[in-house]
Amino acid sequence: MTIPFFNYPALFSDQEAKFVEIFKTVGRRGAFIMQDDLRKFEERVAAYSGAAHAIGVANATDGLELLLSAGGIGPGDEVIFCSHTMVATAGAIHSVGATPVPAEVGADHLIDVDKIESLITERTRAIMPTQLNGRVADMDKILAITSKHKLDLYEDAAQGLGASYKGRFAGTFGKGGCISFYPAKNLGCFGDGGLVLTNDTKLYHAMMAMRDHGRDPQTGDIVGWGRNSRLDNLQAAILAHLFEDxxxxxxxxxxxxxxxxxxxxxxxxxxxxxxxxxxxxxxxxxxxxxxxxxxxxxxxxxxxxxxxxxxxxxxxxxxxxxxxxxxxxxxxxxxxxxxxxxxxxxxxxxxxxxxxxxxxxxxxxxxxx
The missing domain is CATH 3.90.1150.10 (Aspartate Aminotransferase, domain 1)
Structure with a gap:
């Protein structure tokens, strides 16, 4: 018996006929970039998670970078994160010009909430816990710390879609959180993909423009600097099908x-x-x-x-x-x-x-x- 850690070919072969149908349907409509498949998928995930808004992006790392940038995190700031995480967590902090500050891991393999306050300095702007392995950290204690020290809270919830703590879903506790759709994730597409959840309408509008070259989705005007980080519409259609179950x-x-x-x-x-x-x-x-x-x-x-x-x-x-x-x-x-x-x-x-x-x-x- 051979048991792979993850069977990547099975992602496609288990529902091959359905995926071919999706490809044909999307292709025949010419619905390749930012079409209804993406919009409807964003709405469904937002409703499922209890978030006001969801923004499909090219990958979860981009999502974190857009979130931090829209939140005003930048040069001179420090962001505390758990060192037991993928390098992308710290990389997103670094990419906006801020300094990643590593924190200890606790017995639950998530950030050690009792070690956070010792890392806070006059430059600390935010805490960014990783909701790792599909489990949510002790958010009561983390929220108490952010309130006490007037810090922002962002979540790397790349592995946390649907995980909850006291009835609240990963990615919805602070200013926003990101979800990954990497193929091996609980909800995985056929390449890179990600999504940002936020309850902050101002951040939502900022990120909607930033993910599309700084273009306001309503007027088409360039309202600031941005990048190309749109969740591919075909991937959104595939994810929407998988999300049904x-x-x-x-x-x-x-x-x-x-x-x-x-x-x-x-x-x-x-x-x-x-x-x-x-x-x-x-x-x-x-x-x-x-x-x-x-x-x-x-x-x-x-x-x-x-x-x-x-x-x-x-x-x-x-x-x-x-x-x-x-x-x-x-x-x-x-x-x-x-x-x-x-x-x-x-x-x-x-x-x-x-x-x-x-x-x-x-x-x-x-x-x-």
């Missing part, structure tokens, strides 16, 4: 996570994420199933030898661990966790029997020392 997608991912938890929770050498429904204040969508493991590298090799694909996020390095980025930070807990973290296969292609095979192989590894 998004609740089913999330339910299946949560079922897989529950199966992993049931099979692996008695292995003392592992630290698992909380199972579905363990915390009534959170609804996790399980974008990833990231665990901590003793002898992580040996476990990865053992699983590979048994035909099982795994992934160590970002090559096993937190953002502050890349010398070329020159982020001077000492984050011992983050560095310890990065040496232990590994992600198991969790996607719509994996079957229950394959999940059991992964668990069998892990049990065998630890049982035989």
């Amino acid at each position: 998004y609740d089913g997608i999330v339910a299946r991912r949560r079922a897989i996570a529950a199966r992993y938890d049931q099979r692996l929770k008695r292995i003392n050498s592992l630290v698992l994420p909380p199972p579905p429904d363990a915390d009534p204040e959170r609804f996790d969508v399980f974008q990833n199933y990231e665990i901590e493991a003793d002898r992580r590298d040996d476990l990865k090799a053992h699983l590979s030898a048994n035909g099982i694909g795994t992934l160590i996020q970002w090559g096993g390095k937190a953002v502050h661990q890349y010398p070329a980025l020159k982020l001077s930070a000492r984050l011992p807990h983050t560095e310890t966790l990065m040496a232990r973290m590994i992600m198991l296969p969790l996607n719509l292609s994996i079957t229950d029997d394959e999940v059991d095979a992964v668990c069998d192989a892990i049990e065998s590894f630890y049982a035989h020392g």
